[in-house]
Amino acid sequence: MQNDDRNSSARFMESLCGEYQAHNHIDPAFYERYNVKRGLRNADGTGVMAGVTQIGNVMGYYLQDGERVPAPGKLVYRGIDVEELINGFVSEGRFGYEETAYLLLFGALPTRQQLASFQQLLAEHRALPPMFTEDMILKAPSPDVMNKLARAVLALYSYDDDPDNMSLSNQLSQAIQLVARVPVIVAHAFAAKRHYYDNESLYLHRPQEGLGVAENFLYSVRHDNQFTAEEARLLDLCLVLHAEHGGGNNSAFTCRVLSSSGTDIYSAIAAAIGSLKGPRHGGANKKVMEMFGYIEQGVGDWKDDDEVRAYLGKLLKKEAGDRSGLIYGMGHAIYTLSDPRAVILKRFAKNLAQTKGMLDEFELFETVERLTPEVLRTVKGEQKVVCANVDLFSGLVYKMMGIPMELYTPLFAVARVVGWCAHRIEEVYQPGNRIIRPAYKAVAPMRPFVPLDQR
Numbered sequence: 001m002q003n004d005d006r007n008s009s010a011r012f013m014e015s016l017c018g019e020y021q022a023h024n025h026i027d028p029a030f031y032e033r034y035n036v037k038r039g040l041r042n043a044d045g046t047g048v049m050a051g052v053t054q055i056g057n058v059m060g061y062y063l064q065d066g067e068r069v070p071a072p073g074k075l076v077y078r079g080i081d082v083e084e085l086i087n088g089f090v091s092e093g094r095f096g097y098e099e100t101a102y103l104l105l106f107g108a109l110p111t112r113q114q115l116a117s118f119q120q121l122l123a124e125h126r127a128l129p130p131m132f133t134e135d136m137i138l139k140a141p142s143p144d145v146m147n148k149l150a151r152a153v154l155a156l157y158s159y160d161d162d163p164d165n166m167s168l169s170n171q172l173s174q175a176i177q178l179v180a181r182v183p184v185i186v187a188h189a190f191a192a193k194r195h196y197y198d199n200e201s202l203y204l205h206r207p208q209e210g211l212g213v214a215e216n217f218l219y220s221v222r223h224d225n226q227f228t229a230e231e232a233r234l235l236d237l238c239l240v241l242h243a244e245h246g247g248g249n250n251s252a253f254t255c256r257v258l259s260s261s262g263t264d265i266y267s268a269i270a271a272a273i274g275s276l277k278g279p280r281h282g283g284a285n286k287k288v289m290e291m292f293g294y295i296e297q298g299v300g301d302w303k304d305d306d307e308v309r310a311y312l313g314k315l316l317k318k319e320a321g322d323r324s325g326l327i328y329g330m331g332h333a334i335y336t337l338s339d340p341r342a343v344i345l346k347r348f349a350k351n352l353a354q355t356k357g358m359l360d361e362f363e364l365f366e367t368v369e370r371l372t373p374e375v376l377r378t379v380k381g382e383q384k385v386v387c388a389n390v391d392l393f394s395g396l397v398y399k400m401m402g403i404p405m406e407l408y409t410p411l412f413a414v415a416r417v418v419g420w421c422a423h424r425i426e427e428v429y430q431p432g433n434r435i436i437r438p439a440y441k442a443v444a445p446m447r448p449f450v451p452l453d454q455r
């Protein structure tokens with residue numbers, strides 16, 4: 001394109017922005033006037049009840065006389081407290097992700113035999129279809145692994161002989177395939193990203209028989225295939241903690257919205273991946289680490305509360321960091337006093353920081369966790385009780401395990417695909433399900449059409 005053309009299309013683009021701004025303002029007062037549940041949230045911040053589920057339960061407050069009372073967070077999978085679930089498999093010296101996946105998908109803890117058969121099924125489905133990596137990943141790589149993952153999941157539709165078959169056995173079988181394949185797609189998408197965008201050597205490792213999801217993931221993303229048993233156990237725990245979070249979280253709800261239309265599983269899961277990528281949702285784990293990069297640079301003395309406080313204020317006022325006004329890793333739609341996953345991950349982060357000589361960094365994370373509620377109150381007047389969410393410490397744990405930042409959000413997807421599949425199947429098979437179709441109050445005044453030469 002010539003310079004003049006470029007300038008004139010830039011000017012036209014600018015004028016289009018002006019056109020948009022002139023005609024698209026929505027008065028915030030409308031939300032109250034028309035009783036619109038912004039973000040599908042009631043006035044007190046609680047979520048609008050949009051469905052019934054048996055899969056997961058997230059508790060962060062209780063209601064007393066119609067008021068929200070903050071409480072320590074609790075996460076429940078299929079009626080079982082996640083902390084109890086973790087204690088169960090850790091104390092018996094097993095990996096827990098496959099057992100958790102079985103529980104979430106089918107609704108009951110597996111027997112020893114069922115667990116072994118399920119692990120075998122996952123192993124059989126791990127291999128991607130012939131030429132899939134070459135045609136769908138290497139030929140069209142992406143600088144963003146989540147973007148590649150969404151596109152690859154959507155592409156699996158054309159490698160499935162019966163993609164729109166809605167029978168329960170087909171849906172479950174597609175779900176098992178996705179749980180098995182998503183980690184492999186992530187590993188290959190990451191390899192392609194490193195090769196085509198970072199000029200690194202290309203290595204593609206095939207998943208190994210006899211290794212579970214966490215071990216295979218570490219095996220595949222490390223160029224020398226090496227990992228320790230301790231690393232695999234910690235990653236397994238992270239996967240369990242990220243596997244599910246109720247029907248209302250943005251990505252599960254996205255998946256349920258698509259599923260309610262009767263579309264195929266690949267479309268629904270690809271959309272959920274797109275949702276999780278967002279920086280206010282799963283993408284926050286990467287944003288947390290980027291934000292700490294800014295804080296570490298911008299704060300001279302990490303142990304000086306006043307300096308950290310002042311920098312957090314700048315983040316909120318969009319004067320520092322990525323200028324979004326957010327302190328990533330803090331706040332949650334449901335949790336108030338604590339996110340149980342953050343509590344567990346913080347414990348592991350502290351232990352790892354001690355052994356890796358990274359206690360100063362860990363303590364800076366703790367300071368941000370401690371000071372953010374106060375800064376949110378003073379700078380934004382925010383009265384809500386705010387705690388660290390799962391994303392505050394997960395990135396630090398991954399960093400100390402030597403897992404590259406581009407994989408933080410994809411790892412979330414590796415775990416959460418199980419929750420999404422469980423929600424999809426529940427949405428499709430619940431009796432009397434209906435297409436999800438909320439309303440939008442239309443506020444544009446009516447006006448006549450004007451012929452082209454009279455505008």
Ligand SMILES: CC(=O)SCCNC(=O)CCNC(=O)[C@H](O)C(C)(C)COP(=O)(O)OP(=O)(O)OC[C@H]1O[C@@H](n2cnc3c(N)ncnc32)[C@H](O)[C@@H]1OP(=O)(O)O
Binds near residue numbers: 039045280332386390
């Ligand atoms: C896996 C997950 O998805 S966990 C969440 C990961 N996301 C993040 O860490 C991003 C930072 N946090 C946030 O953006 C929010 O806390 C969310 C998106 C997680 C929850 O959002 P909401 O439920 O709408 O927040 P809530 O009702 O508690 O907040 C009310 C106000 O406080 C603000 N707020 C809440 N948390 C933060 C934060 N971390 N930084 C800045 N402002 C915040 C909200 O933007 C909102 O302000 P507004 O009224 O000016 O729009």
Ligand SMILES: O=C([O-])CC(=O)C(=O)O
Binds near residue numbers: 245250333334390
């Ligand atoms: O529940 C939510 O809103 C966000 C979420 O998925 C999580 O915290 O894991």
